[in-house]
Amino acid sequence: MLPILAARAALRFGPPAFGTVLFLAAWQVAHWHYGAFILPSPWQTLLAVWATLSSASGWAALGATFGRVGLALGLSGLIGGGLGLVAGYLWLIRATLAPVATILLGMPATAWVILTMIWFGPSHGSILFTIAIVIGPILYIGTVDAVLTRDRRLEDMATSFGASRWARFRTIALRQILSSLGPVFGIALALGFKVAIMAELVTNVAGLGAQMAQARAHMDIDLALANVALAVAGLVIIEHLVIRPFQTRLGQWKRGAA
Amino acid sequence: MATISHSFSARRVLDTVSLVIRPGELVALVGPSGCGKSTLAAIAAGIVKPDQGRILRQYQRHGMVFQQSRLLPWASARDNIAYPLTLGTLPRAQITARTHAAAQAVALLPEDLDKLPAQLSGGMRARAAIARALVVEPEFLIFDEPFAALDPALRRRMQDLVLSLAQARGFGGLFITHDLHEAARLSHRIAVMDRQGKGILGSLVPPGTPGARSEAQIFDFTQEARNHPLLHDLVNVDERAVTLDCACDTLGFQRCC
Numbered sequence: 001m002l003p004i005l006a007a008r009a010a011l012r013f014g015p016p017a018f019g020t021v022l023f024l025a026a027w028q029v030a031h032w033h034y035g036a037f038i039l040p041s042p043w044q045t046l047l048a049v050w051a052t053l054s055s056a057s058g059w060a061a062l063g064a065t066f067g068r069v070g071l072a073l074g075l076s077g078l079i080g081g082g083l084g085l086v087a088g089y090l091w092l093i094r095a096t097l098a099p100v101a102t103i104l105l106g107m108p109a110t111a112w113v114i115l116t117m118i119w120f121g122p123s124h125g126s127i128l129f130t131i132a133i134v135i136g137p138i139l140y141i142g143t144v145d146a147v148l149t150r151d152r153r154l155e156d157m158a159t160s161f162g163a164s165r166w167a168r169f170r171t172i173a174l175r176q177i178l179s180s181l182g183p184v185f186g187i188a189l190a191l192g193f194k195v196a197i198m199a200e201l202v203t204n205v206a207g208l209g210a211q212m213a214q215a216r217a218h219m220d221i222d223l224a225l226a227n228v229a230l231a232v233a234g235l236v237i238i239e240h241l242v243i244r245p246f247q248t249r250l251g252q253w254k255r256g257a258a
Numbered sequence: 259m260a261t262i263s264h265s266f267s268a269r270r271v272l273d274t275v276s277l278v279i280r281p282g283e284l285v286a287l288v289g290p291s292g293c294g295k296s297t298l299a300a301i302a303a304g305i306v307k308p309d310q311g312r313i314l315r316q317y318q319r320h321g322m323v324f325q326q327s328r329l330l331p332w333a334s335a336r337d338n339i340a341y342p343l344t345l346g347t348l349p350r351a352q353i354t355a356r357t358h359a360a361a362q363a364v365a366l367l368p369e370d371l372d373k374l375p376a377q378l379s380g381g382m383r384a385r386a387a388i389a390r391a392l393v394v395e396p397e398f399l400i401f402d403e404p405f406a407a408l409d410p411a412l413r414r415r416m417q418d419l420v421l422s423l424a425q426a427r428g429f430g431g432l433f434i435t436h437d438l439h440e441a442a443r444l445s446h447r448i449a450v451m452d453r454q455g456k457g458i459l460g461s462l463v464p465p466g467t468p469g470a471r472s473e474a475q476i477f478d479f480t481q482e483a484r485n486h487p488l489l490h491d492l493v494n495v496d497e498r499a500v501t502l503d504c505a506c507d508t509l510g511f512q513r514c515c
Contacts, residue, residue, distance in 0.1 A: 253332035
């Protein structure tokens with residue numbers, strides 16, 4: 001029994017561990033080739049991360065970025081997801097919003113950073129707005145698609161047993177829609193982090209991006225890489241603590257049905 | 259059902275169809291692909307509101323068994339069976355008791371009740387779908403080609419199950435099928451639908467009563483019925499000649515047709 005469990009664990013965790021080691025090895029080789037001024041070693045970066053996490057300002061920057069992304073994700077989920085839900089059911093709303101969604105999706109994130117900085121000045125609100133306006137259309141389109149691709153025959157089944165419109169939505173449609181939204185939320189979260197850091201870097205408002213701007217000004221490559229590592233680590237942690245359990249809880253049946 | 263007419267996207271799929279089913283009578287409805295059988299079943303079940311016509315129901319509750327089961331893929335067999343009861347205001351204890359009774363009636367094993375539909379065999383899924391229809395204690399059951407996707411041996415077992423349940427509980431029903439042998443085995447009467455949905459052409463009555471017919475009787479009846487003018491389209495229609503927009507009932511009633 002024990003060898004079987006060990007073999008399963010090796011199969012499950014072996015390849016990702018090997019991939020991580022391969023990446024760190026390539027990084028170390030590049031460090032040896034280019035030197036510490038251009039590319040600090042993984043160990044130096046880890047020390048810089050530790051230094052950042054040992055200071056209150058480091059935690060404040062981390063909290064500011066994560067808080068903004070979380071808040072923007074929530075806002076976008078409410079507005080983009082809510083509109084997507086309505087548009088999924090109402091053809092007229094969908095047709096009306098289709099060009100708006102296309103235009104918003106086509107707008108580069110950097111353009112929004114510049115525009116919001118001009119409109120609202122370098123502030124917490126402008127960064128929040130930038131993140132929300134970039135990921136909102138993604139959540140909108142994802143929700144519309146989730147509504148449209150749900151299995152309506154299950155709702156017909158419920159109708160045959162006398163289910164009301166609300167009961168059909170609550171017990172059947174919503175379950176299918178939420179299970180389709182897991183990957184969309186994952187993408188939105190990752191994009192939200194990228195946009196937040198970019199916006200903070202340009203506007204120099206407290207956060208990981210602002211720390212990176214500071215590191216750039218001081219040519220402190222260790223701190224710059226530490227902030228990148230922190231952002232990536234944070235994203236991975238949130239994905240595994242929030243998005244994956246959400247996906248597993250609501251989308252397990254899809255994997256079971258495959 | 260009196261003078262039922264219905265159109266999808268300006269294409270008339272049912273044209274003044276009338277069908278009377280007496281209490282306790284199991285009527286099989288046969289007809290070629292695309293003739294509107296599943297749409298008529300959907301109208302009978304209240305899924306689709308007909309453009310014209312009336313449905314007079316002299317029963318309190320009906321259940322429906324669909325093609326391909328239509329079980330909720332995220333819910334266990336137990337929760338699927340209980341689903342119709344959760345839509346009402348029954349106390350949880352009663353829901354549990356009736357769910358177990360329905361599962362027992364279709365011979366679902368207790369250990370299968372916690373499995374998801376994807377973990378059940380085709381036969382078990384069909385049993386769960388029948389149990390879900392039975393849990394509401396229906397006086398009328400609608401079957402929309404429920405066993406079309408099953409292999410012959412399993413289909414026969416499911417037919418036996420329907421026969422025994424109908425005898426034990428005395429419910430009437432409408433059984434949609436392509437299979438004349440299945441219709442002859444299960445029903446008191448076989449109604450034949452026009453290939454273009456323009457009404458019921460007529461009815462054939464197999465000898466005896468469902469469950470009491472011998473295999474020889476069923477075989478003789480179906481052999482004879484194949485030459486009956488009423489069944490000419492069912493026996494001879496070439497499904498390749500049916501246009502795409504009216505040949506879309508392979509998964510049961512769909513809004514496209």
